[in-house]
Amino acid sequence: MSLVVKRYIPHAVLVATAFFLAGDTLLLEKTYNDLATSGVKAISIIGSFAVLISITMLSRLHVRRIQRRRTVIESSVLLVCMWATMIWGLFRFAVQGVSPLKEFAVQQVFSGIVSPGDATIYSILAFFIAAAAYRAFRARSIEATILLGSGVIVMLGKAPIGEMIWGYFPVLTTWLTDVPNTAGVRTLILSGIIAVTALYVRIILGYERGWMGRGD
Amino acid sequence: MHITNVSELSVRTGYNGATIMFVVSLAIVSLGIYLTMRGVLKPKIRRLAGIDALDEMIGRATELGRPVHYTVGLGGIGNEQVIAGLSIARYVARKCAELGVRFLFTFAAPSVQPIATDLIKQAYVEAGKADTFNPDNVMWLSDRQFAFATGVMGLCLRENVAANMLLGYFAAESLIFAEAGYRVGAMQIAGTTNSYQIPFFVVTCDYTLISEELITAGAYMSGEPRQQGSILGQDYVRLIGLALMGVGAILYGVGIKTLTTWLAL
Numbered sequence: 001m002s003l004v005v006k007r008y009i010p011h012a013v014l015v016a017t018a019f020f021l022a023g024d025t026l027l028l029e030k031t032y033n034d035l036a037t038s039g040v041k042a043i044s045i046i047g048s049f050a051v052l053i054s055i056t057m058l059s060r061l062h063v064r065r066i067q068r069r070r071t072v073i074e075s076s077v078l079l080v081c082m083w084a085t086m087i088w089g090l091f092r093f094a095v096q097g098v099s100p101l102k103e104f105a106v107q108q109v110f111s112g113i114v115s116p117g118d119a120t121i122y123s124i125l126a127f128f129i130a131a132a133a134y135r136a137f138r139a140r141s142i143e144a145t146i147l148l149g150s151g152v153i154v155m156l157g158k159a160p161i162g163e164m165i166w167g168y169f170p171v172l173t174t175w176l177t178d179v180p181n182t183a184g185v186r187t188l189i190l191s192g193i194i195a196v197t198a199l200y201v202r203i204i205l206g207y208e209r210g211w212m213g214r215g216d
Numbered sequence: 217m218h219i220t221n222v223s224e225l226s227v228r229t230g231y232n233g234a235t236i237m238f239v240v241s242l243a244i245v246s247l248g249i250y251l252t253m254r255g256v257l258k259p260k261i262r263r264l265a266g267i268d269a270l271d272e273m274i275g276r277a278t279e280l281g282r283p284v285h286y287t288v289g290l291g292g293i294g295n296e297q298v299i300a301g302l303s304i305a306r307y308v309a310r311k312c313a314e315l316g317v318r319f320l321f322t323f324a325a326p327s328v329q330p331i332a333t334d335l336i337k338q339a340y341v342e343a344g345k346a347d348t349f350n351p352d353n354v355m356w357l358s359d360r361q362f363a364f365a366t367g368v369m370g371l372c373l374r375e376n377v378a379a380n381m382l383l384g385y386f387a388a389e390s391l392i393f394a395e396a397g398y399r400v401g402a403m404q405i406a407g408t409t410n411s412y413q414i415p416f417f418v419v420t421c422d423y424t425l426i427s428e429e430l431i432t433a434g435a436y437m438s439g440e441p442r443q444q445g446s447i448l449g450q451d452y453v454r455l456i457g458l459a460l461m462g463v464g465a466i467l468y469g470v471g472i473k474t475l476t477t478w479l480a481l
Contacts, residue, residue, distance in 0.1 A: 026235045029225040047292070047327045054326035054356040061352050114360070121362035125388065128395045136419035185411045188427040190457060192409035194241070195428030196296045198450035201245040207443050208303065208434060212331070
């Protein structure tokens, strides 16, 4: 593939799109704004084609795993069964007009497997947070000691027992979260935004080509 | 032919300050790049311990004979954190290819698949190990947050990874990834601009790239003056921002709200 197709055309499209959409955010003109809205929709549609590539790659990986039977294949079998369920849902929708949202088998996969699975993993976070907090709450240095102290104050401030011990724990907690914490977070956000601006300049100028795949 | 009903082009209400800051920021960063390329400015960039430790992490994986896991998290290819993560991934993949370490790359958004596959394949080509590239090691696990988290957690535990690199866009699943790496004794580096997830990474990972460190890591690693000039430019933009905030706070304190009103969206 020539360098023009591989590098210059994608880069030109990127630069034109970037300035076009930046203009849409800042400027007001009905025709221009409508065109930009349509453009964003078109980008979403093009992007959705990537799903097909990913599904193909994932399916190939799991089918090959089932064929070789070298590793644990239960999850691969389950995945292939889910594809079958999805294809059945699409078939019913295309041929019989039954909405996938009302399809019994598809609904069972979501309500019986996906939703409880999501909830389970989310709830595991509580234990992970406890384990991480245990490791963090060790006064090894001045910074760690300040973190430990702040953490204890915030915990006591948020729990009813804190107010029973000392009435000013909730007040101190509010001050810690509203003043030093907010100042720190805003610093991170501001520095991140400025760095992103510089990243976009590098991309527009063609110095940063990670988004382009091989690019060079 | 007469064109009718064409509305007048104007800046959106309340966006005057943003428009000027946008143009000024672009100009200053571009100027920083230009002056650095001409040799007028020579930026001195502080060391990023996390990036400097990448070689050590890959070397450790080589000695242990265990794979390196790298993820850019939940974001799609349009996310700036993912773009920054991919820049670092290319370097890590090349090093892994050179040293014969398995490089496992995971992501949640399908749009990352073609770009990441191409990028990592190119890294293997650059290392002269194109024949060892396995596209099955570039894995889309799921676009559902916790299904993806489960997939990554399972992968880290099954493959017993020696290094766990979490550089990209992360949300509530960040701690799941980091804890999985911790449990298999992996050296870990993480980076994101999401301020809510940074504390989790700080307490669970060996190295953390905080906010802009992730975004600038690609330029830092490249060592190219033109890329490092952009870091210098962004520092000047930051100084202007700080000055505006300081002046705005003082003016607001004495009852003059013009500047804060002008800058507010």
